[in-house]
Amino acid sequence: MKQHPHTSPAQDPGSLATIGWLLRSTADLLPPLVLACILSCLTRFASLGIYLLAAAGIAKVIRLPGLETLTGLSWTWLILIIVALGLCKGALRYGEQYVGHKVAFLSLARLRNKIFSAAEYQAPFDARSKNSGGLLAIATRDVDRVEVFFAHTLPPAVAAVLVSTAVTWWTWAVFGQEPALLLLIAYVVVGLVIPAVGVKSLRAAASGQARVRGIQNQILSETLAGIDVIHGYASGKAMQARFSNAARPVEAQALRAGKITGIRAALSQVVVWGSLLALVVMFSARNDLTGLLVLAVIVVPSFEAVRTVDGFIIGLQDSLASAKRLYSVAVGLPQVQDPKQPKPLPAEGILEVRNLGAAYQGVTVLEGLDFTLKSGEIVALVGDSGSGKSTAAQALVRSIPSTGEVSFGGVDVAEVAAAELRARMILVSQEAVMVRGTIRENLLLGMEGVSDDELMSVLAELGLESWLKAQKDGLDTKLGDRSTRLSGGQRQRLALARALVRNPAVLILDESTSALDSASEQLVLTAINNRCAQGMAVLMISHRISILGEAAQVVVLREGVVAESGAPADLLADSNSLFSRMAVREADKILPMN
Numbered sequence: 303m304k305q306h307p308h309t310s311p312a313q314d315p316g317s318l319a320t321i322g323w324l325l326r327s328t329a330d331l332l333p334p335l336v337l338a339c340i341l342s343c344l345t346r347f348a349s350l351g352i353y354l355l356a357a358a359g360i361a362k363v364i365r366l367p368g369l370e371t372l373t374g375l376s377w378t379w380l381i382l383i384i385v386a387l388g389l390c391k392g393a394l395r396y397g398e399q400y401v402g403h404k405v406a407f408l409s410l411a412r413l414r415n416k417i418f419s420a421a422e423y424q425a426p427f428d429a430r431s432k433n434s435g436g437l438l439a440i441a442t443r444d445v446d447r448v449e450v451f452f453a454h455t456l457p458p459a460v461a462a463v464l465v466s467t468a469v470t471w472w473t474w475a476v477f478g479q480e481p482a483l484l485l486l487i488a489y490v491v492v493g494l495v496i497p498a499v500g501v502k503s504l505r506a507a508a509s510g511q512a513r514v515r516g517i518q519n520q521i522l523s524e525t526l527a528g529i530d531v532i533h534g535y536a537s538g539k540a541m542q543a544r545f546s547n548a549a550r551p552v553e554a555q556a557l558r559a560g561k562i563t564g565i566r567a568a569l570s571q572v573v574v575w576g577s578l579l580a581l582v583v584m585f586s587a588r589n590d591l592t593g594l595l596v597l598a599v600i601v602v603p604s605f606e607a608v609r610t611v612d613g614f615i616i617g618l619q620d621s622l623a624s625a626k627r628l629y630s631v632a633v634g635l636p637q638v639q640d641p642k643q644p645k646p647l648p649a650e651g652i653l654e655v656r657n658l659g660a661a662y663q664g665v666t667v668l669e670g671l672d673f674t675l676k677s678g679e680i681v682a683l684v685g686d687s688g689s690g691k692s693t694a695a696q697a698l699v700r701s702i703p704s705t706g707e708v709s710f711g712g713v714d715v716a717e718v719a720a721a722e723l724r725a726r727m728i729l730v731s732q733e734a735v736m737v738r739g740t741i742r743e744n745l746l747l748g749m750e751g752v753s754d755d756e757l758m759s760v761l762a763e764l765g766l767e768s769w770l771k772a773q774k775d776g777l778d779t780k781l782g783d784r785s786t787r788l789s790g791g792q793r794q795r796l797a798l799a800r801a802l803v804r805n806p807a808v809l810i811l812d813e814s815t816s817a818l819d820s821a822s823e824q825l826v827l828t829a830i831n832n833r834c835a836q837g838m839a840v841l842m843i844s845h846r847i848s849i850l851g852e853a854a855q856v857v858v859l860r861e862g863v864v865a866e867s868g869a870p871a872d873l874l875a876d877s878n879s880l881f882s883r884m885a886v887r888e889a890d891k892i893l894p895m896n
C-alpha cells in the first residue's frame with residue numbers, strides 16, 4: 303500500500319528559536335533597525351548632555367567650586383549648547399520613532415502575509431483542523447503584538463547598555479572608583495536582576511492571555527456565523543457565558559503577573575533612590591557638592607534608560623508568546639505536500655482509484671475504495687451518513703492525507719502539484735461557501751480570461767438566468783457577508799457554476815443538489831448530463847438514489863468500506879442488495895405523498 307507524503311505540524315520552538323525566526327523572516331529590515339538603535343542611543347546621550355549642562359549652570363549660579371571645565375563655560379556657550387542639544391534630541395527622537403515604527407510595521411505586514419500564505423499552503427486539511435478563531439487571532443492580534451519586539455525591544459536595550467556603560471566609565475574617570483562601582487551594581491540590579499524576577503510567571507500569563515484571545519475569537523466568530531440558531535434557541539446568554547468563562551482559567555495567572563509587575567517596579571525604585579542616597583552620603587563626606595549635583599542629574603535619567611529593560615521584558619513576554627503562535631502556523635508543513643518535482647497531468651484521461659483509504663487522527667474511516675471513471679461517464683458513490691463519502695472525495699483531490707493509488711490519465715495524482723490536480727478535478731463540496739464580493743468575483747475566485755457572456759451562459763445552464771436578471775447590478779451585484787441574500791438552492795447552484803466555468807475533466811459533486819427543489823434539481827442534472835455528453839466525467843455523491851439514473855456504476859459504502867458496486871440496473875435487480883433496499887426506502891418515503 304502506497305503512503306502519500308505527509309508530515310506533522312511544527313512543535314513549539316522555544317524563545318531563542320522564535321527570536322531567530324523573527325529576525326530571519328525580516329533580515330533585510332535589520333539595517334534600519336540598527337539605525338533605530340543608534341538614534342535611540344544618541345537621543346539618550348543628548349538628554350544626558352542637556353542635564354549635565356543644566357547642572358553646570360546651577361553650579362555656576364550658586365558659585366559652587368570644582369568641575370571648572372563645565373562651570374567655566376560662558377553663559378552664551380552654555381545656553382547655545384543646551385539649545386543645540388535640545389534641537390538635536392528632538393530630531394534624533396523623531397528619527398528613532400520614525401525608523402523604529404517603519405521597521406515594525408513593515409515587519410508586521412510581512413508576517414501577516416507569511417501567516418496567510420502558510421495557512422493557504424497548509425489548507426484545506428490543516429487549516430480546517432485548527433480552530434478558525436485561533437487562526438484569526440494569530441493573523442491579527444498576535445501579529446500586532448510582535449510590534450513590541452521590533453519597535454520597543456532592541457533600540458531601548460542597546461541604549462540601556464551603552465548609557466549605563468558610558469555613565470559608569472565617566473563617573474570612574476571624573477569621580478573615582480567608589481561611586482562608579484556603586485552605579486555599576488545598581489545598573490546590573492535594575493537592568494538584569496529585577497527584570498528576571500517572576501519572568502516565568504509573566505511568560506505563562508502572556509501565553510494564557512494569547513490562548514484566551516484565540517478561544518474568545520472562536521466563540522465570537524461561531525456566534526456570528528450561527529446567529530440565527532443562537533437567537534432561535536435564545537442561547538445568547540449561554541454564548542456570552544462561554545465567552546467570559548474562557549478567560550477564567552487564566553485570571554489567577556493574570557493577577558499574579560500584575561503583582562509581579564508591581565513588585566518589580568517597587569524594587570527598582572528602591573534601588574534607584576537607594577543609590578542616590580548612597581551618593582549623597584559619599585559626596586557629603588568628600589564635601590563635593592558640585593560633583594553630587596552633576597552626578598545626580600546624570601544618574602536619574604540614566605536609570606530611566608536602564609529601567610526600560612524591565613518594561614520591555616514584560617512587553618516582550620507578550621510579544622514572544624504571540625510570536626510562538628505565529629511560528630507554529632508559519633513554519634508548519636502541510637499534511638499533504640506537493641512532490642519536489644511535480645509531473646504534468648494530462649488534460650483528459652481515465653480516473654483510476656485503487657484501494658483508496660483515509661484516516662483522521664489515526665482512526666481509519668475509509669479503506670479499499672476501488673472504481674474507474676471514464677470520460678463522459680457518471681459514477682455514483684452512495685452510502686449512509688458517515689460512511690466515508692465526503693472523505694473519499696477529499697482524498698481524491700488530495701485535500702487530506704490518504705493511502706492507496708489514484709491516477710488520472712495514467713499519472714499518479716500524488717506526483718502532481720495539488721493546484722494542477724484541483725484545476726482538472728474539481729470538488730463541489732456540501733457547503734456552498736461564498737466570499738464577500740460580487741457574483742462575478744464569487745464565480746471567478748481570481749480566475750482570469752473568462753468573459754461575462756461565458757459566466758452568464760453557465761448561470762443560464764443552471765437555471766439562474768431569471769434570478770440574475772432580477773439583480774440590479776447583474777454580475778456586479780454584491781453578495782455581502784456570508785451571502786445572506788442567497789437562498790440555499792441559489793447558493794448551491796452558484797457553487798456549481800463556479801466549477802462548471804472551469805470546465806473540469808472530472809467533477810466531483812458532494813451532495814451538491816441537496817438544497818434544490820425537484821424542478822431546479824432536474825435542470826441541474828440535465829446540465830450535468832449535457833456536460834458529460836461533451837466528455838466531462840462526474841463522481842456523484844448522494845443519499846438520493848433518484849438522481850443517480852444516468853450513472854454507469856454505483857459504489858455503495860458502508861462504514862468506510864465498499865459494500866457493493868456495479869451497474870445500477872444490476873444492483874436494483876437484486877432485491878437483497880443494499881442499493882435496492884435504499885431505493886425501496888426512498889420510494890416508501892415518497893409514496894405516502896402521492
Ligand SMILES: Nc1ncnc2c1ncn2[C@@H]1O[C@H](COP(=O)(O)OP(=O)(O)OP(=O)(O)O)[C@@H](O)[C@H]1O
Nearest residue numbers: 662663667685686687688689690691692693694845
Ligand atoms: N475532520 C474530521 N476529523 C475527524 N473525523 C472526521 C472528520 N471528517 C469526517 N470525520 C469522520 O469520518 C467519518 C466519515 O465521514 P464523511 O464525512 O466522510 O461521511 P459521509 O459519508 O460523507 O457522511 P454524510 O453523508 O453525512 O455527509 C465519520 O465518522 C466522521 O465523523
